[in-house]
Every structure is written in C-alpha cells, then in structure tokens.
Amino acid sequence: MVEMHVAFAGSPLDRADHLRGDAAALAGLMNARARLLRMEGLDPVVADDGALGWGTLAEAADNAELVFLGLLDDRACFAPTPQQGSVAPPNPRLWQALATLSGPDMAIYGTARSLTGWHARHRFCAQCGAPTVLAKGGWQRNCTSDACRAEHFPRTDPVTIMLVEHQGNLLLGRQPRFPHRRFSALAGFVEPGESIEEAVAREVLEEAGIRVRDVSYVASQPWPFPSSLMIACHSHTDDPAITIDANELEDARWFTRAEVTAAMAGDEQAPFIAPPPTAVAHVLLRWWLDKGG
Amino acid sequence: MVEMHVAFAGSPLDRADHLRGDAAALAGLMNARARLLRMEGLDPVVADDGALGWGTLAEAADNAELVFLGLLDDRACFAPTPQQGSVAPPNPRLWQALATLSGPDMAIYGTARSLTGWHARHRFCAQCGAPTVLAKGGWQRNCTSDACRAEHFPRTDPVTIMLVEHQGNLLLGRQPRFPHRRFSALAGFVEPGESIEEAVAREVLEEAGIRVRDVSYVASQPWPFPSSLMIACHSHTDDPAITIDANELEDARWFTRAEVTAAMAGDEQAPFIAPPPTAVAHVLLRWWLDKGG
Numbered sequence: 001m002v003e004m005h006v007a008f009a010g011s012p013l014d015r016a017d018h019l020r021g022d023a024a025a026l027a028g029l030m031n032a033r034a035r036l037l038r039m040e041g042l043d044p045v046v047a048d049d050g051a052l053g054w055g056t057l058a059e060a061a062d063n064a065e066l067v068f069l070g071l072l073d074d075r076a077c078f079a080p081t082p083q084q085g086s087v088a089p090p091n092p093r094l095w096q097a098l099a100t101l102s103g104p105d106m107a108i109y110g111t112a113r114s115l116t117g118w119h120a121r122h123r124f125c126a127q128c129g130a131p132t133v134l135a136k137g138g139w140q141r142n143c144t145s146d147a148c149r150a151e152h153f154p155r156t157d158p159v160t161i162m163l164v165e166h167q168g169n170l171l172l173g174r175q176p177r178f179p180h181r182r183f184s185a186l187a188g189f190v191e192p193g194e195s196i197e198e199a200v201a202r203e204v205l206e207e208a209g210i211r212v213r214d215v216s217y218v219a220s221q222p223w224p225f226p227s228s229l230m231i232a233c234h235s236h237t238d239d240p241a242i243t244i245d246a247n248e249l250e251d252a253r254w255f256t257r258a259e260v261t262a263a264m265a266g267d268e269q270a271p272f273i274a275p276p277p278t279a280v281a282h283v284l285l286r287w288w289l290d291k292g293g
Numbered sequence: 294m295v296e297m298h299v300a301f302a303g304s305p306l307d308r309a310d311h312l313r314g315d316a317a318a319l320a321g322l323m324n325a326r327a328r329l330l331r332m333e334g335l336d337p338v339v340a341d342d343g344a345l346g347w348g349t350l351a352e353a354a355d356n357a358e359l360v361f362l363g364l365l366d367d368r369a370c371f372a373p374t375p376q377q378g379s380v381a382p383p384n385p386r387l388w389q390a391l392a393t394l395s396g397p398d399m400a401i402y403g404t405a406r407s408l409t410g411w412h413a414r415h416r417f418c419a420q421c422g423a424p425t426v427l428a429k430g431g432w433q434r435n436c437t438s439d440a441c442r443a444e445h446f447p448r449t450d451p452v453t454i455m456l457v458e459h460q461g462n463l464l465l466g467r468q469p470r471f472p473h474r475r476f477s478a479l480a481g482f483v484e485p486g487e488s489i490e491e492a493v494a495r496e497v498l499e500e501a502g503i504r505v506r507d508v509s510y511v512a513s514q515p516w517p518f519p520s521s522l523m524i525a526c527h528s529h530t531d532d533p534a535i536t537i538d539a540n541e542l543e544d545a546r547w548f549t550r551a552e553v554t555a556a557m558a559g560d561e562q563a564p565f566i567a568p569p570p571t572a573v574a575h576v577l578l579r580w581w582l583d584k585g586g
Contacts, residue, residue, distance in 0.1 A: 009488040017499050018538070111486025118485070122419040126445075129417035129424070139484075152419075154485050158451045158522050191432075192411070192447050192520055193404025195302040196513040206310050217510035220489040227485055229451050245311070 006221035007278040011107035013070035029076035050100035067138030079112035161187035173252035209243025299514035304400035306363035322369035343393035360431030372405035454480035466545035502536025
C-alpha cells in the first residue's frame with residue numbers, strides 16, 4: 001500500500017475505547033481539566049489563531065448530551081450534541097472555516113461532527129419509536145422502552161469512488177450540483193449484498209454504461225458529511241463507449257494524462273477543474289499521476 | 294488485486310436501480326411472472342432440491358411489505374419483510390440450510406436477509422419517532438410525519454478483519470463465543486472519523502496490545518448478519534508481545550505457517566480449528582498461505 005494523506009484522517013485522539021463502558025471512569029474524567037469542543041450546531045467554532053476552539057465542560061448547556069471523543073495529552077475531550085441534525089453537504093462558509101484548521105484538527109472535528117450529527121438524527125428508536133438516550137460515552141444510544149431495549153450504534157456508510165482507465169485515459173464525470181467546470185471520480189454507496197469490487201462495477205455501469213475489470217483498492221477516507229467511509233479504487237475497461245445516466249450525471253468524459261495533469265496543477269487552460277485536496281478523489285488522481293502510465 | 298471467491302458475493306441479480314424510483318414500472322413488474330423469495334422470518338425456505346424456494350406474489354400476506362431485489366432472467370424478484378427483526382448471529386440450523394445453497398443462491402439470500410432485516414428494525418423514524426413506510430422498492434423508508442419527512446436508507450456497517458504477521462508467523466485470536474478450539478483473524482467495526490487503515494491499527498492495539506505497520510487491503514465480503522461489509526486486510530508488526538483485552542478476546546497467539554497450513558487442511562493434530570470457508574477470514578488465511586513467505 002502507498003501511504004497517502006487524506007483529509008479528516010490522522011486524528012491525534014486516543015479513543016480510549018475501554019473507558020466508554022466504564023461509567024465511573026467517564027464521570028471521573030468530566031472534571032475541570034476536561035475540554036469541550038466549541039461547536040455551533042454541527043459547525044466548528046474556530047479560535048482567533050485558526051485552530052479548533054475548546055472550552056471547559058462548564059460551558060455546556062445543563063441538559064446537553066456530551067460525546068466522549070477520547071484523550072488528548074491525558075485530558076478528556078468531549079463534544080456537545082445539537083438538538084437538530086442535518087445531512088446537508090458542507091457549505092462554502094464551513095469550508096472557509098475548515099481551511100484554517102491543521103490536519104489533526106480537521107480529523108478531530110470530523111469525528112465530532114459525524115458522531116454528534118448521528119445523535120441529533122437518532123433521538124428515537126427505529127425499532128419501536130420510543131425516545132433513546134446516549135450511552136457508553138456517546139458511542140451508543142439505548143431505547144428507553146422496557147419492551148424494546150434496542151441498542152443503536154453510530155452509522156458509517158461505505159461509499160466507493162473510482163477511477164476507470166482505458167488506454168491511458170481516465171473517465172471522470174460531473175454531477176449537476178458540482179461547481180462550474182468541476183469533474184471528479186464517479187462514486188456511489190455500497191449496498192447490502194455486494195462486495196466493494198461489485199459496488200464499483202455496478203456504479204460505473206449504472207452511471208456511465210461502462211463495464212470495468214481488475215478493480216483494485218487504493219485508499220480510504222472518513223468523510224463526515226454526514227458519516228461516509230470513502231473507499232477509493234482503480235479499475236480498467238476495454239470498451240470506452242459512454243452511456244450517461246442523466247439522473248445521476250450531467251456529463252462524463254475521457255481525459256488524457258496531460259489534461260488531468262493540467263487540471264491538478266490548477267492550469268486555467270485545463271479542460272476541467274479538479275476536485276479539491278480535501279476530497280479523496282484528489283488523492284486518487286494524484287496517486288494515478290504519480291504511479292505513471 | 295487477486296480475485297477471490299467470498300461467500301454472499303456474486304449475486305446474479307440485476308439490481309435494476311433505475312426501476313426502484315419508478316412506481317409505475319415497479320407496479321407493472323408485480324405480475325404473475327414475478328417471483329417471491331420464500332422466507333420464514335429472516336431465514337430461507339430451502340426447496341427439496343436444496344436451492345432457494347421461490348413462489349409467486351400471490352403467496353404474500355395482504356399487508357406484507359415487499360422488497361424489490363432485482364431482475365433475474367427478466368423476471369422481477371421480491372422478498373417479504375418480516376414483522377420482527379433480529380440482529381442475532383446465524384444459528385447452526387441456518388448454516389445447515391445455507392450449506393445446500395449454490396454460491397449465487399447464497400448471494401441472493403444474503404441481500405434479501407440484510408435488506409428485509411433492516412426494514413423490520415426500522416419501522417419508526419429515528420429522527421422523530423413517527424412510523425415509516427417502505428419506499429423506492431424497499432431501498433428506502435420514508436417518515437410519515439409531515440413535519441419531519443426524513444428519508445432513511447439501508448445500513449451497511451464496514452468491519453475490518455485483519456491478519457498480523459511477524460517473522461512469518463500470524464496473530465490469531467478467539468472470542469469467548471467461538472466454537473471449541475476455533476481461532477480466527479481479529480476484527481472490529483470501522484468507527485466515525487477513521488480510515489480503514491486506522492481502524493485496523495486501533496483494533497489490533499485494543500484487542501492484543503500490538504502496534505501494526507504497512508496495512509494493506511486484501512478482499513471484501515458482504516456479511517448479512519445483520520448487515521456488515523467485511524474489509525479484510527493484512528499488516529505487519531515489529532513487536533510480537535501480546536496483551537489481551539479480556540473483554541474482547543479469550544485468547545490470542547502466534548501461529549507458524551505450518552500450524553496455519555495444518556488447520557486450513559482440517560488436520561486433527563493442528564493446534565486450532567480454522568474459520569469455515571464461508572467466512573472471509575478463511576479466504577484471508579488461504580490468500581496468506583498461497584502468497585508464500
């Protein structure tokens with residue numbers, strides 16, 4: 001495996017899994033030294049120095065549900081759960097705030113956003129409809145109905161995102177919601193009953209009408225909007241004829257290595273604008289250029 | 294990538310994603326030629342010839358929610374959603390039934406079990422507690438509250454399962470619930486905020502106190518108990534000293550290549566019993582033996 005840096009990975013927190021189920025230990029950690037991540041809803045409150053803002057537990061609302069993120073320099077770190085969740089993709093203002101954060105801060109924030117957003121969207125039991133309560137330091141929610149008692153766990157959705165190669169060219173597509181001139185790797189959720197390799201093949205066939213072979217894994221990335229695990233792959237095809245699914249894609253085209261190189265260099269003459277460095281698609285394109293033809 | 298056969302993958306169904314959102318097309322497919330998978334709750338009803346049992350839609354209960362599995366030989370295939378869900382692991386009786394199925398039948402059943410089990414466990418909206426109804430042919434559930442209208446999608450939980458290698462030996466462990474003398478690869482869920490590689494490193498450190506390096510992806514498998522995506526990896530360590538987390542593991546040991554070979558051959562003198570061929574851990578061990586030292 002090639003080691004690659006992906007945004008939102010590389011958290012410096014020790015998740016200290018063994019403490020989550022230990023109510024006495026958790027209570028002991030909720031002291032004056034504990035840190036509370038400052039958030040507005042699901043968004044970060046960035047401090048004047050451009051780092052994540054932290055306060056103490058005294059800042060938390062009286063009835064706030066707090067999630068135990070883990071230990072950092074032996075201090076317990078918590079994040080507050082907002083009343084309302086959202087599955088909206090990040091807006092430009094959020095990206096501006098994130099742009100000032102260090103890599104480790106991005107990773108801490110991503111974990112906090114995924115987890116607190118999950119709580120906000122799961123205040124009721126999907127099995128019986130009764131209210132649920134936070135458990136195990138925020139890594140579980142329990143149904144409050146004695147007749148049900150279902151346990152619920154944070155959700156992580158695996159998503160495949162893939163390059164398709166034909167005679168040294170790459171297939172990239174654009175969704176209607178993309179910024180002007182942006183093209184990126186095709187992508188889609190892994191469904192029940194399929195392997196990663198099968199999901200890659202199905203998505204490319206559905207969206208672009210192309211049959212792939214030799215799917216290989218390249219890299220993965222946690223993506224907290226709202227809670228994806230991006231699984232980046234590479235594949236080949238023998239037949240480059242594109243049939244676009246207009247419900248999914250606005251356009252899909254083959255680009256030459258020179259065109260991808262120009263786009264990744266930010267060249268204004270490039271035929272498209274590459275995905276930003278925070279996206280695993282960017283890492284995937286960089287990997288493809290670096291590995292050579 | 295090495296192509297490897299994993300159980301529950303390789304479904305012959307065309308998922309026909311474009312039909313799911315087309316209510317008129319779906320209704321048109323629910324005709325006398327349509328097939329209904331025979332199930333008892335979440336378990337398969339195996340026919341006399343050892344294959345999956347199929348009937349017609351006339352067999353479905355009047356108020357049954359039906360999931361559109363896809364097309365097989367141009368006939369639409371559906372599965373009935375049971376009233377009660379279960380996240381219990383498969384029992385020996387279920388494995389006996391599955392043992393008679395072909396690979397493609399295993400894959401069809403796995404998809405049906407994952408999906409119908411998800412419906413049975415998600416009859417209420419996690420966001421507001423109101424009842425939900427099946428939508429998009431069973432690939433979605435919608436909240437019935439006008440104030441909420443949340444859309445819910447089938448859940449697939451990524452799980453890492455990993456080999457750890459040190460000087461040609463392999464680390465394997467046993468959980469208390471395992472059959473007598475069984476050892477297998479360590480495993481654990483990917484959590485919000487971590488990559489696959491980070492999840493592998495965390496799990497091995499938590500369960501066995503071992504720090505790994507050079508994590509690489511090997512294979513993946515859909516596992517319908519209840520809805521996992523198994524992500525099988527290989528890694529190395531430089532320090533073989535084991536510290537077991539007794540909450541997770543009953544034992545963990547290093548095994549030589551000869552010992553793993555004997556176990557995979559079913560040798561009674563082997564120091565442990567290998568995981569069964571249906572488990573991706575078996576495929577992972579076979580891959581490791583085949584690739585050589």
